[in-house]
Amino acid sequence: MKHKAFTLIELLVVIAIIAILAAILFPVFAQAKQAAKKTADLSNVKNIALGFMLYQGDNDDTLPFNRVVINPGSDWWTNRMLNWKDLTYPYIKNGQRGAVGTTYSTQGNGGIFQSPLSQNAWSSAPVWWTITGGAGDETTRYPRSYAINMMAGYDEQGSRLWPNVNDSGGSGQTSILQNPASTIMIEGTKMPFPDLEGSYAAAQCTAAGQPAGGTGLSCMMTDGSGGSNFGFFDGHAKNMKHSQAFAQNAWGADNYINAHGWWYFSNVQDILNQMRANTDVK
Numbered sequence: 001m002k003h004k005a006f007t008l009i010e011l012l013v014v015i016a017i018i019a020i021l022a023a024i025l026f027p028v029f030a031q032a033k034q035a036a037k038k039t040a041d042l043s044n045v046k047n048i049a050l051g052f053m054l055y056q057g058d059n060d061d062t063l064p065f066n067r068v069v070i071n072p073g074s075d076w077w078t079n080r081m082l083n084w085k086d087l088t089y090p091y092i093k094n095g096q097r098g099a100v101g102t103t104y105s106t107q108g109n110g111g112i113f114q115s116p117l118s119q120n121a122w123s124s125a126p127v128w129w130t131i132t133g134g135a136g137d138e139t140t141r142y143p144r145s146y147a148i149n150m151m152a153g154y155d156e157q158g159s160r161l162w163p164n165v166n167d168s169g170g171s172g173q174t175s176i177l178q179n180p181a182s183t184i185m186i187e188g189t190k191m192p193f194p195d196l197e198g199s200y201a202a203a204q205c206t207a208a209g210q211p212a213g214g215t216g217l218s219c220m221m222t223d224g225s226g227g228s229n230f231g232f233f234d235g236h237a238k239n240m241k242h243s244q245a246f247a248q249n250a251w252g253a254d255n256y257i258n259a260h261g262w263w264y265f266s267n268v269q270d271i272l273n274q275m276r277a278n279t280d281v282k
Contacts, residue, residue, distance in 0.1 A: 034223075034224060036116075037116040037117050038117065038223050038229065038239070040116045041115045041116055041117045041188070041223070041229050042229040042237055042238075042239065044112050044113075044114075044115060044145075044146070045146070045186050045188075045229045045230065045231040045237040046231065046235075046236070046237040047092060047094070047112055048088070048092065048112060048113075048146060048186050048231060049185060049186055049231035049232065049235050049236070049237055050091075050235055051088040051091040051092045052064065052084075052088060052185065052186075052231075052235075053235045054088075054091040055087060055088050055091055056174070061173060061174065061175065062163070062171075062172040062173060063161070063162055063163065063172035063173075063174065064084045064087035064088055064163075064172075065082075065083075065084065065087065065162075065163045065164060065165070065166065065169075065172075066083060066084055066148060066150075066162045066163065066164045066165075066169065066194055066195050067081060067082070067083050067164055067165050067194060068081070068082040068083065068086070068087070068165070068166060069081055069082075069165050069166060070082070070166075072165075077138065078139075079098065079100070079101055079102060079103055079134070079139050079140045079141055080100055080101050081138070081139050082100070082139070083137070083138075083139060083142075083194040084148060084194055085097075085113055085137075085142050085194065086100075092111075092112055094111040094112040095109060095110050095111010095112050095113055095114065096109050096110070096111060097110075097113075097141050097142055098140070098141035098142075099141075100141070102141070103134055103135075103140040103141065104136060104140065104141045104142070107121075107122040107135060107136070107143075108122065110136075110142060110143035110145065113142050113143055113145060113146060114143040114145050115145035115146065115188060115221060117145075117188065117221060117222075117223060117224075118143070118144070118145040118188070118190075118221055119207075120144065120190055120207065120208050120209045121136065121143035121144055121145050122135045122136050122143055122144075123135065123136075123144065123190075123192075123208040123209050123210075124208065136192065137192045137193070137194065138192040138193060138194070144189060144190070144191065144192045144209065145188060145189065145221065146186055146187070146188060146189065147186070147187055147188075147189040147191070147193060147194055147195050147196035148162060148185060148186060148187075148194065148195050148196070149183070149184040149185055149186070149187060149195075149196070149197075149198070149251060149252070150162065150195035150196055150197040151197045151198055151251045151252060151253035151256075151262075152177070152183055152184065152185065152233070152251070152252050152253075153170055153176060153177065153252065154252060154253035154255070154256035155178075155249070155252050155253055155254065155255045155256060156176045156177060156178060156252070157170075157176055158256065161173075161174070161176065161177070162195065164195075174233050177233055177252070179252075180232065180233035180234050181232055181233070181234040181236065182232065182248065182249075182250060183232060183233050183250065183251075183252040184198075184230045184231070184232060184245065184250050184251055184252070185230075185231050185232055185233045186230065186231030186237075187220065187221075187228060187230055187231075188220060188221030188222070188228045188229065189209075189219070189220060189221055190205055190208075190209035190217075190218070190219055190220065190221050191205065191209045191210075191211070191219055192209065196219075196220065197251075197253075197262065198245070198246065198251035198253070198271070199257070199262050199265045199271050200218070200219040200220050201218055201219070201220040201242045201245075201246075201271070201275055201281050202218070202265065202271045202272075202274035202275040202278065202281070203218070203219045203274075204216060204217060204218070204219070204278060205217050205218065205219040216277070216278055216279035216280070217278065217279065217280055218242075218275075218278045218280055218281035220242070220281065222242070222280050222281055223239065224280070226241050226242060226243070226280075226281060227239050227240055227241040227242060227244075228240065228242065230245070230250070242275060242281050243272060243275060246268055246271060246272055246275075247272075254268050257271070
């Protein structure tokens with residue numbers, strides 16, 4: 001009685017076919033997964049932008065403070081320092097956070113404030129200062145994923161729009177903006193700051209989001225294809241290439257950069273040239 005079975009050649013052919021199919025399908029699955037993350041990130045940005053608009057509606061059309069330091073003598077750069085996430089949280093109520101004065105120890109569930117695209121949401125916080133045992137943003141109570149556009153308003157009034165640290169900083173009145181629907185309000189960040197200026201798209205950071213230089217990694221969180229999801233002052237959100245954002249002056253500060261420089265970049269073209277040297281921002 002004969003037993004039917006695969007020959008060695010037939011078995012190798014089947015294995016080869018499976019390997020070929022896997023090689024074809026795995027990149028497709030990876031792309032689909034990345035696309036889903038981009039969509040979830042865009043939803044986060046949209047909801048944060050709407051949270052800002054709701055806050056403005058209850059506060060005389062004034063933006064929330066970027067940072068709030070109740071006791072300047074002891075609260076600077078500690079987990080007692082507040083930021084715009086604390087002020088908009090009642091309008092969002094999505095995700096866990098650490099209580100004021102404590103470090104958020106259960107890392108990994110930042111809710112709407114944590115981007116699925118971020119690989120360093122809970123990186124160690126110290127950059128130019130030291131917060132013992134801290135991770136996440138500079139308060140150590142939230143993840144680092146999103147920041148406000150620190151440059152907004154410079155074209156219109158020559159200074160920042162956002163109010164900062166209690167009574168200092170800008171007026172917070174978005175009525176000064178000539179093109180609110182074209183001016184970035186929320187962006188992705190690898191750094192622990194609650195605010196970020198656009199030239200950090202060209203600045204080079206470590207993988208953990210610390211400005212070290214020479215790593216080829218942008219300090220701004222990207223979507224892997226040279227762009228990011230941005231929220232705008234009229235409440236809408238969309239994906240844009242970083243080079244496109246600068247070309248269209250979506251940061252709202254080109255006049256200021258070209259006239260005065262911004263940190264170590266002398267003008268917009270200088271920023272664009274440096275962005276081309278980064279490995280994850282083109």
